[in-house]
Structures are given as C-alpha cells and as structure tokens.
Amino acid sequence: MKALFEKILTDEGSSFLTRYVALPYFDAPLHYHPEYELTFIVKGQGKRFVGDSVFNFKAGDLVLLGSNLPHFWRSERLTKNEEDLHEAIVIQFSTSFVDNVLQALPECKSIVALLNLAKSGIWFAETYAPAVRKVFETEGLNRLLALIEALAQLAASTDYQLLASEGFNIKPDETENERMRKILEYTLENFQQDISLDSIAGIANLTVPSFCRYFKARTGKTYVYFLNEIRLSNARKLLIDNELDISQICIECGFQNLSHFHRIFKSQTGLTPLAYRRRFG
Structure with a gap:
C-alpha cells in the first residue's frame, strides 16, 4: 500500500x-x-x-x-x-x-x-x-x-x-518519499490497533521528537491527530451504517477505552457518538 x-x-x-x-x-x-x-x-x-x-x-x-x-x-x-x-x-x-x-x-x-x-x-x-x-x-x-x-x-x-480533512495536504513529491510511504502504509494497515509514537517513529527510522517534527512539517498536523482522524472517519461510518454498540465501535476503530473515544469524538464532531448516531443514523 x-x-x-x-x-x-x-x-x-x-x-x-x-x-x-x-x-x-x-x-x-x-x-x-x-x-x-x-x-x-x-x-x-x-x-x-x-x-x-x-x-x-x-x-x-x-x-x-x-x-x-x-x-x-x-x-x-x-x-x-x-x-x-x-x-x-x-x-x-x-x-x-x-x-x-x-x-x-x-x-x-x-x-x-x-x-x-x-x-x-x-x-x-x-x-x-x-x-x-x-x-x-x-x-x-x-x-x-x-x-x-x-x-x-x-x-x-x-x-x-x-472526504479528506481540510488540513490534509501531503504533497506528491513528499508522498513519494520512501519514509512517508512507510508511515502511511503502516498507519492505514494498523489504525485499528494501538500505534505508539515509538512504533511509528521506528517505522520512519527517526527518534520520536524528530518524527513529530517531520510529520507536522509535511501534513500540517500532529501524527496523533492524523491517526485519530482516520479512526473517527471509520467510527462515523460504523455509527451510521452498523448496528454495533458504541463500545464495540470504540474497539473496532482502535480506541483503547470508551471515555477517550467519547472525548476525541466530541472534540472533532461537536457531538457524542450516541448523538451522532441519532442525528445521522
């Protein structure tokens, strides 16, 4: 990928x-x-x-x-x-x-x-x-x-x-870079799992501080924010199209606990997962 x-x-x-x-x-x-x-x-x-x-x-x-x-x-x-x-x-x-x-x-x-x-x-x-x-x-x-x-x-x-978030701006010449390809590949393959900054920095062959600066410079956002956007995109779709309960969707999308999922979801959508499902489901 x-x-x-x-x-x-x-x-x-x-x-x-x-x-x-x-x-x-x-x-x-x-x-x-x-x-x-x-x-x-x-x-x-x-x-x-x-x-x-x-x-x-x-x-x-x-x-x-x-x-x-x-x-x-x-x-x-x-x-x-x-x-x-x-x-x-x-x-x-x-x-x-x-x-x-x-x-x-x-x-x-x-x-x-x-x-x-x-x-x-x-x-x-x-x-x-x-x-x-x-x-x-x-x-x-x-x-x-x-x-x-x-x-x-x-x-x-x-x-x-x-579809893509407003801040998404990875440029073609940067995307072709082997390091960025590896980051995207690993993220899209594993966003449903726990991805630590140590692990993704290792994929990029950078220290954690260097990786954070590198990713922010090329995408305009932190890696954690980018990862959560991918997870929340999947969560919004599951809330609308799926009968899984919210705790199952939390796990399916890679969030480690329900309170963290609720907090991140509301901070980026303005709604709780349940309110989102009721409005758009």
Missing part, C-alpha cells in the same frame, strides 16, 4: 480516459496522479481510503477525486465463489482539460467550482449510474458531451460529503 505516482495515458483520439475495471478484488496500492478521477462502483464492497479518510464502499458508491489526492479501494470478498468480480467504471481527465476547456466556458462555472472542492475528494449520496455509464458507453464528441453533462449533474447535487 505505498503511495505511488501513477502515469495516466488517455485513450487514442480522446481528451480523457475511461475504463471498466473487473477484478477478483480491488488491490491497487495507495497512489496519486495529476488527473481528476471519477470512480463509480458497479459491484463490490470494502474500504475506501481517500487522503486521511476511511469509509466503507459498496455498489453505487461514487467518488470524485481532485488532482494528486492519494487514494485506493480495498475489496472484501463478495462470496466464496472465486469467479465473483468487483467492478467499477473509472473516468480520468487532466488538469489541462479543466484549465483550457472547462474554465474557458462560462456555462461550466459550476463544474469548475465542483472540481475545486474535489481537492478533498467528494462522495455523492445520490446514484448517477446512468450518467456515468453514458460516458463509458459513448464515443467521440458524444462522450465528451456526456462527461460534461455528468459533471454538471454532480455540480447541481446538494447531497454529498467531502
């Missing part, structure tokens, strides 16, 4: 790329690319990592990613049948397409505003399957128009959620 740079090659005769992905499971490593990306999950389930957010995904999940935002999807097996596939439609388009085409058209003002928001990643609650499928299934000029129409529909949506 290393944050790797991905080179995107557009389709011949097209200004952007469309792909239909069908795999036994999604297992791409943590990666980023300059292109914007629209990913629609046709079939499958698992966990989605975007920036410092961790959420479950399932069929119908639609996410718009901004340029150079680290991300990956990790599947859970659908059934014991090895022939079952996870499937997704992926659409990727360049920053030059946005700068030179969309920004030049006054009619696309709302789309440009949407893409500016996408620097944090955006999840859409409504289903836009027909619009996304049309982009994939058409060709030539009609495909370009279908993309603009799909983005226009998303720009008009009021039912969406920003």
Whole structure:
C-alpha cells in the first residue's frame, strides 16, 4: 500500500480516459496522479481510503477525486465463489482539460467550482449510474458531451460529503518519499490497533521528537491527530451504517477505552457518538 505516482495515458483520439475495471478484488496500492478521477462502483464492497479518510464502499458508491489526492479501494470478498468480480467504471481527465476547456466556458462555472472542492475528494449520496455509464458507453464528441453533462449533474447535487480533512495536504513529491510511504502504509494497515509514537517513529527510522517534527512539517498536523482522524472517519461510518454498540465501535476503530473515544469524538464532531448516531443514523 505505498503511495505511488501513477502515469495516466488517455485513450487514442480522446481528451480523457475511461475504463471498466473487473477484478477478483480491488488491490491497487495507495497512489496519486495529476488527473481528476471519477470512480463509480458497479459491484463490490470494502474500504475506501481517500487522503486521511476511511469509509466503507459498496455498489453505487461514487467518488470524485481532485488532482494528486492519494487514494485506493480495498475489496472484501463478495462470496466464496472465486469467479465473483468487483467492478467499477473509472473516468480520468487532466488538469489541462479543466484549465483550457472547462474554465474557458462560462456555462461550466459550476463544474469548475465542483472540481475545486474535489481537492478533498467528494462522495455523492445520490446514484448517477446512468450518467456515468453514458460516458463509458459513448464515443467521440458524444462522450465528451456526456462527461460534461455528468459533471454538471454532480455540480447541481446538494447531497454529498467531502472526504479528506481540510488540513490534509501531503504533497506528491513528499508522498513519494520512501519514509512517508512507510508511515502511511503502516498507519492505514494498523489504525485499528494501538500505534505508539515509538512504533511509528521506528517505522520512519527517526527518534520520536524528530518524527513529530517531520510529520507536522509535511501534513500540517500532529501524527496523533492524523491517526485519530482516520479512526473517527471509520467510527462515523460504523455509527451510521452498523448496528454495533458504541463500545464495540470504540474497539473496532482502535480506541483503547470508551471515555477517550467519547472525548476525541466530541472534540472533532461537536457531538457524542450516541448523538451522532441519532442525528445521522
């Protein structure tokens, strides 16, 4: 799960790329690319990592990613049948397409505003399957128009959620650094467990004080705050979508005791876990 740079090659005769992905499971490593990306999950389930957010995904999940935002999807097996596939439609388009085409058209003002928001990643609650499928299934000029129409529909949506936290700002050249890759890899693999500063500093091959300065300089936040954001992203999803009681969710998300979980949750959301579940569940 290393944050790797991905080179995107557009389709011949097209200004952007469309792909239909069908795999036994999604297992791409943590990666980023300059292109914007629209990913629609046709079939499958698992966990989605975007920036410092961790959420479950399932069929119908639609996410718009901004340029150079680290991300990956990790599947859970659908059934014991090895022939079952996870499937997704992926659409990727360049920053030059946005700068030179969309920004030049006054009619696309709302789309440009949407893409500016996408620097944090955006999840859409409504289903836009027909619009996304049309982009994939058409060709030539009609495909370009279908993309603009799909983005226009998303720009008009009021039912969406920003994913990465506002302060998340790991830059691509820093993400590619081997040390930062190891930190992210270890954190995303182990956030449900107890991660001490000694252990994560050891992964980075730094002393604890040096590690704390290093991480704060590159992310704009402390490591403990970053780790808690990942845990709370998972906790919020479980509170809404899961029937686990709050003490079980506390343990599932890596918090060591219930009072600490309540305190951290309320400090970052303004609500207790129970109040959050009652409001959004």
